[in-house]
Amino acid sequence: xxxxxxxxxxxxxxxxxxxxxxLEVVVHPKKGFHSKYALFATKYGSIDSDxxxxxxxxxxxxxxxxxxxxxxxxxxxxxxxxxxxxxxGASANAYTNYFLTAYLFxxxxxxxxxxxxxxxxxxxxxxxxxxxxKEKGIIEQEIKMYDDNPEWRVxxxxxxxLYHNHPIKDDIAGTVESxxxxxxxxxxxxxxTFYHPSNMVLYLVGDIDVDETIAFVESNQKKKEFIxxxxxxxxxxxxxxxxxxxxxxxxxxVSMPIITIGFKHKLPEDTKELLINEISLRIALxxxxxxSSNLYQEIYEMNLILDDFSYGSSINKDxxxxxxxxSSPNPEKLIDYLxxxxxxxxxxxxxxxxxxxxxxxxxxxxIMGSDSLGAAANRYISYKVRGMEFAQYFDxxxxxxxxxxxxxxxxxxxxxxxxxxxxxxxxxx
Amino acid sequence: MKKxxxxxxxxxxxxxxxxxxxxxxxxxxxxxxxxLDEKATLASLLSKVxxxxxxxxxxxxxxxxxxxxxxxxxxxxxVKKIGENHLFEVSLYMPDKKIxxxxxxxxxxxxxxNLLSEIIFSPYMEDGLLSNKYVEQEKRSLAQxxxxxxxxxxxxxxxxxxxxxxxxESYKIPSKGRLKDIEIIDNHCLTNFYKDLLxxxxxxxxxxxDFSNSDIxxxxxKILSKFAxxxxxxxxxxxxxxxxxxxxxxxxxxxxxxxxxMSLRSKVNPCSTLMxxxxxxxxxxxxxxxxxxxxxxxxxxxxxxxxxxxxxxxxQIMFIEAGIxxxxxxxxxxxxxxxxxxxxxxxxxxxxxxxAKESTINSLWTLDDSSGGNINYYLMGxxxxxxIIPSDMENNIKEVTKEDIIKVANMIxxxxxFFLSSESEGENDDSRNQ
Numbered sequence: 001x002x003x004x005x006x007x008x009x010x011x012x013x014x015x016x017x018x019x020x021x022x023l024e025v026v027v028h029p030k031k032g033f034h035s036k037y038a039l040f041a042t043k044y045g046s047i048d049s050d051x052x053x054x055x056x057x058x059x060x061x062x063x064x065x066x067x068x069x070x071x072x073x074x075x076x077x078x079x080x081x082x083x084x085x086x087x088x089g090a091s092a093n094a095y096t097n098y099f100l101t102a103y104l105f106x107x108x109x110x111x112x113x114x115x116x117x118x119x120x121x122x123x124x125x126x127x128x129x130x131x132x133x134k135e136k137g138i139i140e141q142e143i144k145m146y147d148d149n150p151e152w153r154v155x156x157x158x159x160x161x162l163y164h165n166h167p168i169k170d171d172i173a174g175t176v177e178s179x180x181x182x183x184x185x186x187x188x189x190x191x192x193t194f195y196h197p198s199n200m201v202l203y204l205v206g207d208i209d210v211d212e213t214i215a216f217v218e219s220n221q222k223k224k225e226f227i228x229x230x231x232x233x234x235x236x237x238x239x240x241x242x243x244x245x246x247x248x249x250x251x252x253x254v255s256m257p258i259i260t261i262g263f264k265h266k267l268p269e270d271t272k273e274l275l276i277n278e279i280s281l282r283i284a285l286x287x288x289x290x291x292s293s294n295l296y297q298e299i300y301e302m303n304l305i306l307d308d309f310s311y312g313s314s315i316n317k318d319x320x321x322x323x324x325x326x327s328s329p330n331p332e333k334l335i336d337y338l339x340x341x342x343x344x345x346x347x348x349x350x351x352x353x354x355x356x357x358x359x360x361x362x363x364x365x366x367i368m369g370s371d372s373l374g375a376a377a378n379r380y381i382s383y384k385v386r387g388m389e390f391a392q393y394f395d396x397x398x399x400x401x402x403x404x405x406x407x408x409x410x411x412x413x414x415x416x417x418x419x420x421x422x423x424x425x426x427x428x429x
Numbered sequence: 430m431k432k433x434x435x436x437x438x439x440x441x442x443x444x445x446x447x448x449x450x451x452x453x454x455x456x457x458x459x460x461x462x463x464x465l466d467e468k469a470t471l472a473s474l475l476s477k478v479x480x481x482x483x484x485x486x487x488x489x490x491x492x493x494x495x496x497x498x499x500x501x502x503x504x505x506x507x508v509k510k511i512g513e514n515h516l517f518e519v520s521l522y523m524p525d526k527k528i529x530x531x532x533x534x535x536x537x538x539x540x541x542x543n544l545l546s547e548i549i550f551s552p553y554m555e556d557g558l559l560s561n562k563y564v565e566q567e568k569r570s571l572a573q574x575x576x577x578x579x580x581x582x583x584x585x586x587x588x589x590x591x592x593x594x595x596x597x598e599s600y601k602i603p604s605k606g607r608l609k610d611i612e613i614i615d616n617h618c619l620t621n622f623y624k625d626l627l628x629x630x631x632x633x634x635x636x637x638x639d640f641s642n643s644d645i646x647x648x649x650x651k652i653l654s655k656f657a658x659x660x661x662x663x664x665x666x667x668x669x670x671x672x673x674x675x676x677x678x679x680x681x682x683x684x685x686x687x688x689x690x691m692s693l694r695s696k697v698n699p700c701s702t703l704m705x706x707x708x709x710x711x712x713x714x715x716x717x718x719x720x721x722x723x724x725x726x727x728x729x730x731x732x733x734x735x736x737x738x739x740x741x742x743x744x745q746i747m748f749i750e751a752g753i754x755x756x757x758x759x760x761x762x763x764x765x766x767x768x769x770x771x772x773x774x775x776x777x778x779x780x781x782x783x784x785a786k787e788s789t790i791n792s793l794w795t796l797d798d799s800s801g802g803n804i805n806y807y808l809m810g811x812x813x814x815x816x817i818i819p820s821d822m823e824n825n826i827k828e829v830t831k832e833d834i835i836k837v838a839n840m841i842x843x844x845x846x847f848f849l850s851s852e853s854e855g856e857n858d859d860s861r862n863q
Contacts, residue, residue, distance in 0.1 A: 010453070010528050032451030034794040086719035087780065089787030108794035137731030144686040145734055145752050148582050253683040255576035292493035301566060306573050327577055357498050364501020367524040368454040371799070 003214070009394025010367055014380070015210045019221055022198025022229050024384075027213050028205035028376060034108045036206030037373040038115055040122055043201075043385045044194035045099035046172040047318075050235040053193040054227060058235075061190060062181045063167070064139075064174015067096040069187050071135050073103070073122055073195075081121045090114040096172055099316065100385045101194075106374065111208065112216055119202075119220050125191050132184045143173050150254050150423045157248040158262045158323065158421035164244050165237035168319045197221065198229035201384055203377040236318055241266070247420045256306075257424040259334060260325030264417040271317050271387040278315040278388075279396050280408035281322065283358045285311050287350045288342065288409075289324060290358075295341055304334040313412075316386050322412060331422050339418070346413045349406040362397055433807065433818060438649065441659035446645070447637035447803055453525045455538070455638035456800040457545065459652070460808065461517040461630035462662045465510055465599045470571075470606025471622040472517050474614060476506045477567040479519075481560070482553035483544075492548075499540045500524050500533070504548065510604040512699075512743025513665070514812050517626060521545050525639055538644055546651040552623070559623065564616040575608050582849060583735075586688035587748060590847035593678055594692040598670075600744055631662035633811065637800035664814040667745045669696055672842050679848045687755040687850040691765065693747040695740070696840035700815035703840075704742065705825040706833035710841070711740045712785035713777060713834065714768065715749060719784040721768045722749065730764065732757050743813050747841065755850040762846065772838040777831055789826050793819040 006014040008028075015027045049061045074081045074094070085092040090107035092114075103122050107114045146152045156171055163169040173179070193199075204213055243264055268274055289296055289311050299305050309326035328334045369375050383390040434446040463472065486492040496502050502523035509516050523541050526534025553560055579585050588603060595601040634653060636645070672694065697707040715722035715738030726736040736751040753761050771777075796802035796819040803819060810816040 030451075033798050035798045082718035083780070083784065086717065086784035086788055089791040091717070091788060091791060106791075106795065108791050134731055138727060138734055141686065141732075141734040141752060141754070144754075147685045150580050253579075255579040256573055258580070292490050292497060294490065297488060297490045300570075303566070303569055306570060306577070308577075327573065327580075329573060357494065361497040361501035364524045364529075365503075367528045368501070368522055370453050373798070 001214075003210075006391040008370075008391065010370060012370065014391075015214070017214060019197070019218055021221055021224075021226050022196070023217075023221060024201045025214055025217050026201065026203045026380065027208065027210045028203065028380075029208055029210060030205055030373060031207055033207050033373060035106050035373055036108070036111045036204070036208060037104065037106045037377055038118055039102055039104045039203045039377040039381055040118055041100050041102040041201050041203075041381045041385065042194050043099070043199050044101050044190070045097055046170065046174075047098050047167040047236070048194070048234050049167060051193065052233040053189050054196065054230070054232075055189070055192075059186075059189055061186050062174060063170050063178040064172070065182055065186060065190055066101055067173045068135065068139060068179055068182050069190055070094050070096045070101050070103075071139065072127055072131065072187055073191070075126045075131055076121050076124055077126050081117070084117055085114060088113050088117075090117075092118075098168055098172065100381065102378070102381065104374075104377070111206070115204070115216065116220055119217070122195065123224055125188060125195075127184045127187045127191070129184050132182065132187065136179055136182075139173060139179050140176050143171070143176055143179070146171070146173065150252050150258050153250055153252060154258045154260050154325070154421050154423045155323070157250055157423075158260045158419060161245050161248045161419035161421055162243050162262050162264045162321055162417075163319065164240055164242075166239045166319050167236065193232055196229040197226055199232060201381055203381055205373045205377050239319070241417070243417050243419045245419065247422070249422045249424060251425060252423045253425050254423055256327045256329055257331045257422055258326065259328045259331040259420065259422045260323050261335070261338070262419045262421070263322045263413050264419070265313075265315075265320035265322065265412045266414065267320055268317060274315050274317065274386065275383070275388045275392055275396055276400060276404065277320075277408050277412065278313065279393070280400055280405040281313050281315070281412055282362065283355060283400070284350050284405050284409040285313070285322065286358050286361070287354045288345050295338070295345060298341075299334065299338060302337070303329055304337060320412075331424070335420060339415070342413070343415055346409055350402070350409070352402050355402055355405060359397065366394065366397065438653045439656060439658045441661050442632045442653055442656045443634070444645070444648070444653060445633065445635045445804075445807070446640070447635065447800065448640070449637060449800065450639050452638045452800055453528055454800060455523050455525055455636070455640060456520070456804070457634070457636050457648070458518060458520040458801075458804055459545075459549070459632065459634040461626050461632060462812070463515045463517070463626075463630055464662075464665075465513045465515040465602055467602070467610065468622065469508070469510075469515050469602045469604065470610035471614060471619060472515055472626070473508045473604070473606040474564070474567055474571050474611070475619060475623055475626070476508050476517060477571060478559055478563050478619065479506045479548055479552050481563040481567065483547040484551035484553065485547060487553050492544075495544060499544070500529055500537050502537065502541050504545065506548065508604050510602075511809055511812055512667075512741060513599050514662075514743070515604065517630070519545065519549055527639060539647060542647050542651045546655075549652065550627070550655060554620075558616045558620045561616045564614070564619055568611050568614060571605070572608055572611050575603070575605055578603075582682070582684050582688055583750065583752070586690050586847060586849040587750065589680065589849070590690035590692055590748065590845065593676070593847060594746070594845045600746070628657065629659050631659065632656055633808065635804045635808075637804060664812065666698065669745070670694055670844070672844050675843050676845045677848070678845065679850060681852045682849055684849060684851050686752045687758065687848060689749075689751040689753055689758065689761060690847045691749040692844045692847075693749070694842050694844050695745040695747060695837075697742075697745060697837055699742045699745070699810075699813040703833060703837055705822070706829045706837045707740070707742060708789055709782070709785045709826065709829050710772070710834050710837040711738055711747065712789055713781050714738045714772065716785065717788055719781065719788065721771070721781070722751075722765070725764055725768060726751060726761060730760070732761055732764075743809060758848055758850070766843075769838070769841070769843065773835065775831065775835045777834060782831060782834070786826055786829070790823050793822050793826070
């Protein structure tokens, strides 16, 4: 068995290997920490609802099924999984996003017991109609909880304005209607396809021994049989490069309007570009609209934003966008003022001195962020699933140059592909 | 963490040193401690104004850039409330020397402490006063921030429940302050408040991570030695309110899901030997996925997605929160009442006991893996006169018996139920609910 050593850039080595059944295991030793953290993720998120299963047939399943499945994977024939984790003092959880579903625990003792439990419950399908039906009430409440969240609404509306067809425009949890359509059989089809070990990654971090831990996972996996895995073919609808509509306003009772401005990016030709694009854009945007930028200070002093104003990019091979936004006492005036100013700074570009300062800032943040085991695991997996090699992160952060940063910035921030989403209690805008 | 070294720098001025080699972050936090009172709004506003600039960095933009240049170190100025204490916090985080190297690291440390000192002692002033422009801009921004809590309906419902439950107690004042106090503030009174804060508040400073003696000397020289002696903050015992009748208050807003918040009073003093049992009581009631609330309200009855309990042990108050359909209010309330009664009657399984213990001990050790977590935990005890580090709490938790929990359960009384629900009848379609 080959174990690959990955230096994360700050003198920590990650050990990665692929087991016989295709499961990738990454062990990240952190000396002196009491906590141990495990993340078991499948490359399967809310956007993957049209695919050819391991049965060789094409399936189109209801919106929200990946998230629904996440709830139901916790069911076991002879035990309550949460209870078992609690008994050994481990704290378990799970989440689903657009591109992955992850199961995790953290503990300070009984690591091997907890790890066995994690691998066993995720790898034991146990679905039946009564349980499927019962879950619908809980998920309905989860969806309604988000419906009352204006930040979530403004984001969903923005994605629906940027994307015509791509499922990124749909709510991760689906809709109250779509989840009531989900059947036990469909859950099983998705499970069999996407929870195959060859489609999954296990990340283990804490004060743990590399060889012992890998051997432990291997012996757990050897007890289980899986059908042969293969590359899963996923289908996404054709997505025009244009936006759907320029502006969406939703009426919702809020103390102050919330606004997001989205830029739909050009898609990269090669996945190798993803990480360079992400880091370049992060450095550039921080200079343009981050809290130490001239423009941020101006719009803050003009009372066009509050200090919750922030920005972020989601860089993926099939969908890619940047969002800026936050609360605004006057969203119309903010748009009128901000967009031409943004255009000016994007055109004039970022200068070397500012790039170096921002680079130093992100290096510092990277170092400080490494104290969180959970963040280390989630960051690695999130890059991995999207086809990026996290090992290169620190190198690229250190080396990406002024020219690249400015080219990426101009390419991504296309002012013909902007959509605006506002949540406000006033309707006519 | 093995131990804390506490150094009394001056009367009312203390430095707590948490030496820990494993972190890649060095954390410093300085707390000015005051009783929570009507001046909370001044403190909250000041925390925003101090971020706007210093004597050498006249704008927040320049100040932020100075930190960014210094290996991405970051600072925060904010206020928080623990029990009836209002804390004004200035904190700083920087990457550890073992990663950026000793020479660069020592230089960065000195710069960081200088910047921290500037923020505390030399804010940007004009004619001896905090800048009028910054004060006015931050007044507006604070008002908007206070109003924006309405956007987060769960937070909003919790805040309303606190206001109604504690209508005659200073605990009703939110940590960010009150809208009605903002208007009359000007830069004169804010400057006076700032000077008073520096002169009279008790100071508790913490450093956590890998640091040397010379680092401590720098902190003493640049920061702590500048504080004159002052009175120690007194720990005040909570007055225990007797509840004759449980109040139920419903308010309406445009929500799709009703927000249920119940307040409960506890007679367990934060320094009493029953405190560990109180922590476990909260755990068994609604502290996690093993809890009674989670299992009965969510798993068995599918009434809610989120349901949990939380406690402010310093204030001796607890809250139960749940997001439910409005038509399920009575059912939810009745089930919660039964759970609370069951706990009084000792209907607590051995498994619930052991799960609560294991889970609590796990969170204590997890706190020990975060420098900020350790500091906050220690501070919570310090404020009521019984500081303890998370790892020392482990034994106390292990020794708790079921009888202790029953004692605690009988010291808890429901006070008020607040329900934020939708305005129109029949807006929620319940036909699909289990």
